[in-house]
Amino acid sequence: MHSVVAIKQVPDTTNVRINPETGTLIRDGVPTIINPYDIHAVEMAVRLKEQFGGTVTVITMGPPKAAEALIECVEQGADRGILISDRRFGAADTLATSYVLAHAIEAIRAEHPVDLLLFGKQAIDGDTGQVGPGVATRLNVPLVSYAIAVESFDPVKRRAVIHRKIEQGVEVVEVSLPLLMTVEKEIAPVKRAPLSNMIKAATYKPEMWSADTPVQFDITQVGIKGSPTIVGKAFTPPPREAGAILSVAEKGLRDAVAQALTMIGQAHVVTVDLHV
Amino acid sequence: MSEQVETSSPRIWVFIEQEDGQPHPVSWELLGAAQRLANDLPGSVVEGVLLGHNVAGVAPQAFQYGAKRVYLIDDPILEFYRTMPYGMGISKLITKYKPEIFLFGATTLGRDLAGMIATHMRTGLTADCTELAIDPKQKILAATRPTFGGNLMATILCRQHRPQMATVRPRVLPMPDPIPDATGEIIREALDMNESDIPLRRLRLIPSEAKVNIEYADVIVAGGRGLGGPHGFKLLGELADALGGVVGASRPAVDAGWMDYEHQVGQTGKTVRPKLYIAAGISGAVQHTVGMSGTDFILAINSDPRAPIFQMANASIVGDLYEVIPELIKQVKGMRNGH
Numbered sequence A: 001m002h003s004v005v006a007i008k009q010v011p012d013t014t015n016v017r018i019n020p021e022t023g024t025l026i027r028d029g030v031p032t033i034i035n036p037y038d039i040h041a042v043e044m045a046v047r048l049k050e051q052f053g054g055t056v057t058v059i060t061m062g063p064p065k066a067a068e069a070l071i072e073c074v075e076q077g078a079d080r081g082i083l084i085s086d087r088r089f090g091a092a093d094t095l096a097t098s099y100v101l102a103h104a105i106e107a108i109r110a111e112h113p114v115d116l117l118l119f120g121k122q123a124i125d126g127d128t129g130q131v132g133p134g135v136a137t138r139l140n141v142p143l144v145s146y147a148i149a150v151e152s153f154d155p156v157k158r159r160a161v162i163h164r165k166i167e168q169g170v171e172v173v174e175v176s177l178p179l180l181m182t183v184e185k186e187i188a189p190v191k192r193a194p195l196s197n198m199i200k201a202a203t204y205k206p207e208m209w210s211a212d213t214p215v216q217f218d219i220t221q222v223g224i225k226g227s228p229t230i231v232g233k234a235f236t237p238p239p240r241e242a243g244a245i246l247s248v249a250e251k252g253l254r255d256a257v258a259q260a261l262t263m264i265g266q267a268h269v270v271t272v273d274l275h276v
Numbered sequence B: 001m002s003e004q005v006e007t008s009s010p011r012i013w014v015f016i017e018q019e020d021g022q023p024h025p026v027s028w029e030l031l032g033a034a035q036r037l038a039n040d041l042p043g044s045v046v047e048g049v050l051l052g053h054n055v056a057g058v059a060p061q062a063f064q065y066g067a068k069r070v071y072l073i074d075d076p077i078l079e080f081y082r083t084m085p086y087g088m089g090i091s092k093l094i095t096k097y098k099p100e101i102f103l104f105g106a107t108t109l110g111r112d113l114a115g116m117i118a119t120h121m122r123t124g125l126t127a128d129c130t131e132l133a134i135d136p137k138q139k140i141l142a143a144t145r146p147t148f149g150g151n152l153m154a155t156i157l158c159r160q161h162r163p164q165m166a167t168v169r170p171r172v173l174p175m176p177d178p179i180p181d182a183t184g185e186i187i188r189e190a191l192d193m194n195e196s197d198i199p200l201r202r203l204r205l206i207p208s209e210a211k212v213n214i215e216y217a218d219v220i221v222a223g224g225r226g227l228g229g230p231h232g233f234k235l236l237g238e239l240a241d242a243l244g245g246v247v248g249a250s251r252p253a254v255d256a257g258w259m260d261y262e263h264q265v266g267q268t269g270k271t272v273r274p275k276l277y278i279a280a281g282i283s284g285a286v287q288h289t290v291g292m293s294g295t296d297f298i299l300a301i302n303s304d305p306r307a308p309i310f311q312m313a314n315a316s317i318v319g320d321l322y323e324v325i326p327e328l329i330k331q332v333k334g335m336r337n338g339h
């Protein structure tokens, strides 16, 4: 059983700064975390390893600093961490990101066949949820997005039954292996890591891949060059205007409430007749 | 049979999302947006794309909301949404008809599908847009979306690759008025796939119990951490009932287990666009307000006169919500009884 989990290191705060020229994120000085959904993806892979044995490989594309996120995953139970890092990969949109991850996974599975690919349902910085579907498409493996539970998983019969959260409720699907899942947090609550993992992680050094070694990436498909979308402009959203402030302390409870209701009535927004 | 479709005019496509023959209203919101884009893109035409099994009945509604044509793939394989057959079917249509712009609802289905298609066609996809326009100089789609938790808006362009794709959440765009007797043309295309080619099948669907649809509610009475506990939501529920509305919640209230996630408004919850939004004990963090800033009238109730929500509310009551809400209930009920 071999699972590959794609994780992303994201800024911890939403108070991040943007480079107004490139419209991209200024990462310096911003605290980072592993994308919250991705932690649960790693946990799911670790659980399946506990059940069936095998290996969990974690990959990330990002700056050198993202190595620390991989070490955290080893703490959580992953066996191998690969950081795909190259200046030429910078400012990638989801199409370019999905190329790099898919190409890396192709190289990984050529050495060691992969049964399961795990992604977060979305990254909290970009919030697109496109990278998982993109990688599934490129690798031509079935996609199960918004997964919340694995009902059964059979690495021998090569099939899995998975629950996914959709608008109408929970859809239960049967799917063949290998497959790619993008996960919600419910997929697997994170457990405390055993001490042995901590000890392993303390000295663990993730593998570093660049654009040309050990795997050759097609430079025209990465980074800005490989990204069909560009940020035209970035701006702060225009604020709404503030309306009347009615203080209970000044007006008294009854009048403050009555005035608010009168204003709602005058705005003609609700069908309930709020005119006194 | 489809050769008569002219190829010269730029096509603006909208994916008509349906489940069990029930169209998702976001499809009509997108057709409205597509029409506005078409007005700024001379010679262009708005068309719908509809997939499913026995779903031709949805097409007349698409015409009423502005589609001139609907491309229909009707096949038993498409009875339930599955990424692969839907994605392959639509990719085939794109290759044949070469649309300029293609819009999808940012629903679970739409995001999954658009992500696949954009990759398959090797084109750009902008997620969760809040505004769509035509860049006046370059005559291409300018898709604006919030990034970094709504702190910043970014306008995304896709210059060279086609189609230019975007997803938009339900309720972000206004619902257009239907034109009752509008008609259009249905163009049928074949899927040409076998069930045995598809690696995934639906075993069953467990429908969600609580059918709260806060996205399409006209009145929402929402509560936050300021409620101090689940009991506050009972009170809000009473006010919501009196106003014919539903209850909404901020994320901390949901995380604390006071309300179900289905009620959460904001960046990681739902986007709502009610006529009236009452925010009680909600401070007004941007991750919350991105989900409700399209409201017509916001009434905020907060004990802190400096609460940021007051800067965007149409009317604000500074006071303790446990005094204000009961008084609101009393006065609203009084009005309804004609006192």
Ligand SMILES: Cc1cc2nc3c(=O)[nH]c(=O)nc-3n(C[C@H](O)[C@H](O)[C@H](O)COP(=O)(O)OP(=O)(O)OC[C@H]3O[C@@H](n4cnc5c(N)ncnc54)[C@H](O)[C@@H]3O)c2cc1C
Pocket: A014, A124, B149, B223, B224, B225, B226, B227, B249, B250, B251, B252, B253, B264, B265, B266, B267, B268, B269, B270, B280, B281, B282, B283, B284, B285, B286, B287, B288, B291, B301, B302, B303, B304, B307, B319, B320, B321, B322
């Ligand atoms: C990536 C990310 C995504 C997020 N997504 C969402 C989201 O989807 N939705 C969301 O809501 N949040 C979201 N948040 C959280 C958001 O940043 C805020 O933390 C949250 O909205 C605050 O909720 P609140 O207003 O209920 O609580 P608080 O900010 O704690 O505000 C409580 C308010 O209640 C008032 N109050 C207290 N007691 C009373 C009383 N008796 N009467 C009247 N007023 C009282 C206080 O003055 C205060 O203003 C997200 C955050 C991040 C980082």
Ligand SMILES: Nc1ncnc2c1ncn2[C@@H]1O[C@H](COP(=O)(O)O)[C@@H](O)[C@H]1O
Pocket: A006, A007, A008, A035, A037, A038, A059, A060, A061, A062, A094, A097, A101, A118, A119, A120, A121, A122, A123, A124, A126, A127, A128, A129, A130, A131, A132
């Ligand atoms: N740079 C990256 N490196 C590794 N995985 C990524 C990267 N970007 C996105 N992902 C994965 O794709 C998921 C969805 O991201 P997004 O499509 O950007 O919202 C994340 O939860 C990760 O699992």
